[in-house]
Amino acid sequence: MYRPAEQDAGSASSLSRGLALLDLFTSPDQVLSISELARRSGVPKSTAHRLVLDLIAWGALEKGTAGVSLGVHLFELGSLVxxxxxxxxxxxxxxxxxxxxxxxxxxxxxxxxxxxxxxxxxxxxxxxxxxxxxxxxxxxxxxxxxxxxxxxxxxxxxxxxxxxxxxxxxxxxxxxxxxxxxxxxxxxxxxxxxxxxxxxxxxxxxxxxxxxxxxxxxxxxxxxxxxxxxxxxxxxxxxxxxxxxxxxxxxxxxxxxxxxxxx
Structure with missing residues (x-):
């Protein structure tokens, strides 16, 4: 079962940062490295790495050889809107x-x-x-x-x-x-x-x-x-x-x- 990396008062900030990372993707097949995500979002690389792990665990991102791409769980949720x-x-x-x-x-x-x-x-x-x-x-x-x-x-x-x-x-x-x-x-x-x-x-x-x-x-x-x-x-x-x-x-x-x- 997915468990977020942070369970304190900073979790709301982590959520917004995680969503900001997802917002950097502009096409379904786009692949971005953690370094690129950190650079574009302005968050430290260590923070981006932790957030990416959470997003992968939840299914919002999928890991590949060159980086990460949008996960299928996002499309499953989108179809329910x-x-x-x-x-x-x-x-x-x-x-x-x-x-x-x-x-x-x-x-x-x-x-x-x-x-x-x-x-x-x-x-x-x-x-x-x-x-x-x-x-x-x-x-x-x-x-x-x-x-x-x-x-x-x-x-x-x-x-x-x-x-x-x-x-x-x-x-x-x-x-x-x-x-x-x-x-x-x-x-x-x-x-x-x-x-x-x-x-x-x-x-x-x-x-x-x-x-x-x-x-x-x-x-x-x-x-x-x-x-x-x-x-x-x-x-x-x-x-x-x-x-x-x-x-x-x-x-x-x-x-x-x-x-x-x-x-």
Whole structure:
């Protein structure tokens, strides 16, 4: 049975440090040495070594010849998270269909803090989108997915995002809160958001919000990504919007069925 290395008042600090080590991994197959973990996290190497042993014992990390990588137990826990796993499971056939119809990369994301979290990505052979990945995060103001979610979020959350510095990812990223509010108003009216080279030069993204049933709160967003201009990108808006609306209806019906069964 797993037993933590520390059982005193410092255990809370050890927990936060351990989580900080896990946060250094940016892909499922990434391998990091203890020296690299210590350097990036700023903790002493001896402390990093102790924390890594605890994380290995719990299953959060796995030891290899070149270092450690993320353990399978994290993925097991991740699959139990209802907000993302339910949406992902229901959205998978919709995302595949959108990919087939448009011949573009389709993405599904949810809100995680003040960022978007990619929970599914169906790639196309003709265009790879290296800056996004399942489990990856992106700035909300610089992505169509983020703007689609932000436009239908509660005003308090929108204000909190816009009150922070809007970092520039490319020369076309919107960094003016007033301009971004105007764009979000347009997204609310059209139910479609665009990112034309705002997150990465040479790429566009068309996204639509997904709701917990028609008229329900926003649950996430679905999109397609390609390499073209805005005028051409707008041609894909009807397919993305129709997919998002169908997925919203399905998500709402599933939740109602589960509620009725529970009662």
């Amino acid at each position: 209802p907000s993302s796993s339910t949406l992902r499971d229901l959205a998978l056939p919709f995302a595949h269909n959108l990919n087939e119809v448009t011949k573009l990369t389709s993405n599904l994301a949810i809100r995680e803090g003040n960022e978007v979290l990619y929970i599914e990505k169906i790639t196309t052979r003709t265009l790879k989108v290296p800056h996004s990945r399942v489990g990856g995060r992106a700035r909300m103001h610089a992505t169509a997915l983020g703007k689609a979610i932000l436009a239908f979020s509660d005003p308090e959350f929108v204000n909190s995002v816009l009150s922070e510095p809007l970092h520039r990812q490319t020369e076309k990223t919107i960094t003016d809160p007033v301009e971004l509010r105007r764009e979000l108003l347009g997204v609310r009216q059209e139910r479609v958001a665009y990112d034309v080279e705002e997150s990465r030069l040479g790429l566009f993204c068309v996204s639509a919000p997904v709701f917990n049933g028609q008229g329900g709160p926003v649950a996430g967003a679905i999109s397609v990504t390609g390499a073209t201009e805005l005028a051409i990108a707008k041609r894909y808006a009807p397919a993305v919007l129709a997919t998002a609306m169908a997925l919203s209806t399905t998500l709402g019906a599933t939740k109602r069925t589960r509620h009725a069964t529970a009662v």
